[in-house]
Amino acid sequence: MRIDIISVVPDLLESPFNHSIMKRAQSRGLLEVHVHNLRDYTPYKQGQVDDYQYGGGAGMVMMPEPLAILIEKLKEDRGYDEIIYMTPDGGLFEQKTANRLSLKNNLMIICGHYKGIDERIRQHFVTMEISIGDYVLSGGELAAAVVVDAIGRLIPGVLNDETSALFDSYQDNLLAPPVYTRPADFRGWVVPEVLLSGDPKKVDAWRHEEALKRTAERRPNLLEGE
Numbered sequence: 037m038r039i040d041i042i043s044v045v046p047d048l049l050e051s052p053f054n055h056s057i058m059k060r061a062q063s064r065g066l067l068e069v070h071v072h073n074l075r076d077y078t079p080y081k082q083g084q085v086d087d088y089q090y091g092g093g094a095g096m097v098m099m100p101e102p103l104a105i106l107i108e109k110l111k112e113d114r115g116y117d118e119i120i121y122m123t124p125d126g127g128l129f130e131q132k133t134a135n136r137l138s139l140k141n142n143l144m145i146i147c148g149h150y151k152g153i154d155e156r157i158r159q160h161f162v163t164m165e166i167s168i169g170d171y172v173l174s175g176g177e178l179a180a181a182v183v184v185d186a187i188g189r190l191i192p193g194v195l196n197d198e199t200s201a202l203f204d205s206y207q208d209n210l211l212a213p214p215v216y217t218r219p220a221d222f223r224g225w226v227v228p229e230v231l232l233s234g235d236p237k238k239v240d241a242w243r244h245e246e247a248l249k250r251t252a253e254r255r256p257n258l259l260e261g262e
């Protein structure tokens with residue numbers, strides 16, 4: 037999968053993809069992330085990419101022209117399955133969105149700043165709008181990093197134990213059960229006996245029960261399929 041990210045603060049995206057599982061995904065050739073600095077594509081002086089909004093009001097808006105120039109340049113080289121705009125008024129990002137996007141070949145992600153991007157870019161280029169939650173960040177970069185991480189780890193071959201993503205919280209609308217590792221007795225706090233039983237059926241049944249319990253306590257809406 038190839039992901040092109042458009043940003044006015046590309047430095048913010050330098051670290052998130054250079055560690056751990058995202059780094060492995062790229063070194064295995066399963067994921068390519070390209071971050072583009074929008075200021076390199078503006079026809080305006082001094083790297084200008086934003087301007088006052090028509091109609092007045094506080095806050096700058098990202099101008100359509102630099103975005104259109106860069107988007108069209110990228111589209112000349114390949115087709116995109118989705119052109120995504122990160123915005124707090126987008127559709128809420130959920131595990132099922134990540135699952136679906138992890139099967140795509142080429143994604144473009146536009147990070148907004150200031151008051152956001154000119155509406156005409158949303159109308160004429162953007163195919164999908166994503167919010168990572170009901171709060172406002174100062175820009176789309178951290179949200180884009182969240183989305184790329186959630187998608188990247190699902191690309192087949194990225195996780196060593198292929199099955200492990202299947203048991204993540206939110207797959208099957210259940211939160212994940214508790215997990216334990218050595219030692220079995222830490223300060224007198226002991227691991228549930230069933231996990232030491234060596235009986236995979238019993239372990240599975242216990243995990244399912246705990247996942248249900250945890251979901252009912254913390255996120256009952258998931259059990260109602262909301």
Ligand code: ADE
Nearest residue numbers: 122123124167168173179
């Ligand atoms: N940009 C600013 N806030 C955001 C959010 N909550 N989700 C996605 N992009 C954003």
